[in-house]
Amino acid sequence: SQQGEEDPQALSIQEGENATMNCSYKTSINNLQWYRQNSGRGLVHLILIRSNEREKHSGRLRVTLDTSKKSSSLLITASRAADTASYFCATDSEGNKLVFGAGTILRVKS
Amino acid sequence: IAGITQAPTSQILAAGRRMTLRCTQDMRHNAMYWYRQDLGLGLRLIHYSNTAGTTGKGEVPDGYSVSRANTDDFPLTLASAVPSQTSVYFCASRSELGGGSPLHFGNGTRLTVT
Numbered sequence: 001s002q003q004g005e006e007d008p009q010a011l012s013i014q015e016g017e018n019a020t021m022n023c024s025y026k027t028s029i030n031n032l033q034w035y036r037q038n039s040g041r042g043l044v045h046l047i048l049i050r051s052n053e054r055e056k057h058s059g060r061l062r063v064t065l066d067t068s069k070k071s072s073s074l075l076i077t078a079s080r081a082a083d084t085a086s087y088f089c090a091t092d093s094e095g096n097k098l099v100f101g102a103g104t105i106l107r108v109k110s
Numbered sequence: 111i112a113g114i115t116q117a118p119t120s121q122i123l124a125a126g127r128r129m130t131l132r133c134t135q136d137m138r139h140n141a142m143y144w145y146r147q148d149l150g151l152g153l154r155l156i157h158y159s160n161t162a163g164t165t166g167k168g169e170v171p172d173g174y175s176v177s178r179a180n181t182d183d184f185p186l187t188l189a190s191a192v193p194s195q196t197s198v199y200f201c202a203s204r205s206e207l208g209g210g211s212p213l214h215f216g217n218g219t220r221l222t223v224t
Contacts, residue, residue, distance in 0.1 A: 043213070048210055096160055097155055097158060100145070100152045
């Protein structure tokens with residue numbers, strides 16, 4: 001079974017609005033990573049947050065991690081049409097295996 | 111340009127046939143992975159290799175085999191393809207073990223088993 005589960009499954013917003021995606025997982029982790037996938041392409045790494053961190057920023061991205069609730073959120077501020085993509089969380093646990101969730105499809109309308 | 115190369119880009123394969131998906135990276139990464147991506151299921155790990163000469167099973171290994179003869183190459187073989195193996199297959203690599211380094215992905219192989 002998959003470790004991470006994202007919600008919502010799909011999200012549609014207007015350009016300029018913020019987009020928030022959530023990820024829940026089941027077991028203890030070393031770190032959690034977020035990836036983006038444009039249609040027909042491989043995944044691209046966005047940001048990594050370690051288990052001892054609570055919040056991390058990178059440009060318009062903000063990631064939070066709550067290990068007590070086994071959850072993470074990805075916030076994209078001031079969204080752009082070019083942010084339209086699928087977003088995946090991945091948990092990095094023992095055994096060096098990254099396990100991905102099913103993803104959130106984000107559509108940003110211009 | 112450094113990165114991961116997957117071949118073929120797409121393939122239509124008759125059930126029962128043998129197929130090898132190729133993956134080559136030029137970043138000298140230790141760890142390599144094979145995932146399959148199916149609609150609504152995200153990416154599922156098939157097999158992985160932490161270093162040349164070693165391999166391990168992921169979440170959905172049945173029907174697939176891998177080898178890691180050297181650092182750069184990590185081929186995935188379907189010994190006798192079945193329609194349920196229709197999917198998009200992604201190869202990925204990363205440099206560190208347990209250090210939390212990100213994965214680098216290829217652009218995938220779209221496989222249809224008829």
